[in-house]
Amino acid sequence: MVLSEANKQEIHHVADLIKSKTAVLGADALARLFEIHPQTKTYFPAFTGYDATNAQVIAHGTKVFDAVVNAAGHLDDLPHHLEKLAKKHGTELLVDPHNFVLFSDIIVTTLAIHLPTLTPATHTAVDKFLEEIAHQLSSKYR
């Protein structure tokens, strides 16, 4: 799956908009994931709560969104950039890869809530970008 130059511009623009808000967006996205797909909570049995005000949810959501922003700075070498995270998910964390797809949809909806706007063009670019991240994160399982 190839990102066009227009796609890349959209992704850089979104990354710029969210880089100072990764805690708020990350917590919200994660809380929505836990609400909509309760089975995803099974990966976080030690959490004391699963809503966006919980400190652990905020910490983890921040981590995820910081990683997404970082990845936006490596659009021309995503496989290499994400290799370490891919190995971690594939051999250590063993998160079912289907969850990356579920989470991607929720991330898009979260962006629609928090960003001033989300045109179909931006939506498409972000969707492609998240799809590629999910693909890379799923690549070291078997």
Place this chain on the structure above:
Amino acid sequence: WVWSEICSAADYKNADKTPDQHQLSCARSSSERLTDKMVVLTKEELSYIVEIWSQVDKKLITARALERVFAVYPWTTRLFSKLNGKFKATDIGVQEHAAKVVSALDIAVKNINNINFKQLSSDHQNIGVDTQNFKALGQTFLVELALQYKLKFTPKKHAAAHKFFKQVAEALSSSYH
């Protein structure tokens, strides 16, 4: 499963029964409807969907969701060649399809947890629609709701809407064979 959640609003003609009688009555009617796949909305979720559907500009949000699904998932245009590449919300072809979708959703909202789309499902299969498309349109509907309601579209409301569109997609897929 909580029996009060499985019985749809229509089943509340059981109001004069004892809890055990009510449970048996629901079990009999529910077993015909329930399958492994079926997602069920709680009373709270159901009332949120009814409320939101009465608040939105139905034709507008549906047309926008269609424009978005055609743009973000271009393979969904596969069977819309008669639209001649005109896939914006304001284009006549999209408006016409939006009107049909609104009519179907009007029925779905009135029959949550008991949506009968057997004929509509057959029609879609005969046309050749991949059932995955229903999920794609569900997602773009969620995005349109998020754009309209922003933070008022809370995680719980988001989850309710997600379940509703999943139920619609399941109902539309139900006759495929």
